Amino acid sequence: MFDNGLSEKELRRITKQFGALHSVLRLRILAALTAGESNVRDLELKLRVSQPLLSWHLTQLRQAGFVTAERAGREVHYRLNLDAFRGLVSNLEITLGISLSNQGVD
Amino acid sequence: MFDNGLSEKELRRITKQFGALHSVLRLRILAALTAGESNVRDLELKLRVSQPLLSWHLTQLRQAGFVTAERAGREVHYRLNLDAFRGLVSNLEITLGISLSNQGVD
DNA sequence: GTGATACATAAAACTCTATTTATGGGTTGT
DNA sequence: ACAACCCATAAATAGAGTTTTATGTATCAC
Numbered sequence: 423m424f425d426n427g428l429s430e431k432e433l434r435r436i437t438k439q440f441g442a443l444h445s446v447l448r449l450r451i452l453a454a455l456t457a458g459e460s461n462v463r464d465l466e467l468k469l470r471v472s473q474p475l476l477s478w479h480l481t482q483l484r485q486a487g488f489v490t491a492e493r494a495g496r497e498v499h500y501r502l503n504l505d506a507f508r509g510l511v512s513n514l515e516i517t518l519g520i521s522l523s524n525q526g527v528d
Numbered sequence: 529m530f531d532n533g534l535s536e537k538e539l540r541r542i543t544k545q546f547g548a549l550h551s552v553l554r555l556r557i558l559a560a561l562t563a564g565e566s567n568v569r570d571l572e573l574k575l576r577v578s579q580p581l582l583s584w585h586l587t588q589l590r591q592a593g594f595v596t597a598e599r600a601g602r603e604v605h606y607r608l609n610l611d612a613f614r615g616l617v618s619n620l621e622i623t624l625g626i627s628l629s630n631q632g633v634d
Numbered sequence: 635g636t637g638a639t640a641c642a643t644a645a646a647a648c649t650c651t652a653t654t655t656a657t658g659g660g661t662t663g664t
Numbered sequence: 665a666c667a668a669c670c671c672a673t674a675a676a677t678a679g680a681g682t683t684t685t686a687t688g689t690a691t692c693a694c
Binding site for chain 3: 548550551565576577580581584585588599601602603
């Protein structure tokens with residue numbers, strides 16, 4: 423056919439990943455995690471959202487692969503998984519058939 | 529505060545952009561446009577979707593900046609706007625505070 | 635064990651997005 | 665003007681995602 427390198431399954435995968443980034447709150451969560459790993463309570467205080475809501479968004483991010491969760495006592499530590507972002511950009515490049523390296527853009 | 533370089537307005541902007549990519553059909557549209565510009569009728573035949581649906585998705589992509597539309601007679605020619613993708617990746621890098629260049633990933 | 639803390643999950647209400655069906659506006663050719 | 669074609673928009677419906685409220689599970693301290 424005319425597919426640009428990505429299988430149907432991969433298409434659904436990156437679609438879901440883009441969906442996981444379709445939320446101001448989730449982007450804020452990711453931004454907060456750039457400072458390093460964090461538990462849920464700290465994020466709750468930092469972002470001023472309810473705990474169940476935060477938990478739900480963290481689940482979305484985890485299912486998309488953008489964060490990992492690790493139990494430590496009664497806390498759960500979340501941290502960024504940068505490779506997931508790199509993989510997404512890479513798949514987007516394949517879909518578009520171009521390079522998105524932004525050297526010389528600004 | 530703790531913002532990683534992006535304003536509230538910019539956050540909403542890239543959130544919307546990610547939302548525009550949260551659709552298998554829209555990714556297929558973008559992939560189809562990598563071959564070059566196209567009118568709506570050709571995309572309709574290629575992707576086998578109804579014309580109003582296609583038109584709606586094209587509007588979403590245009591509002592997000594990923595495609596541009598140009599009238600040519602009674603046709604409207606759509607084409608990719610690669611700078612929008614580069615800008616999005618760039619903003620994502622700012623949000624995460626890292627570089628996403630995928631050199632050496634595969 | 636009891637109580638307190640940390641996190642996840644379930645159910646319901648709400649909001650946003652996608653799809654269909656029908657119609658309208660603009661352009662070309664006769 | 666008329667008919668045919670290309671595309672956009674409106675209204676109605678269906679579906680997916682989000683938020684709240686309430687409850688459950690696991691861990692630590694006592």
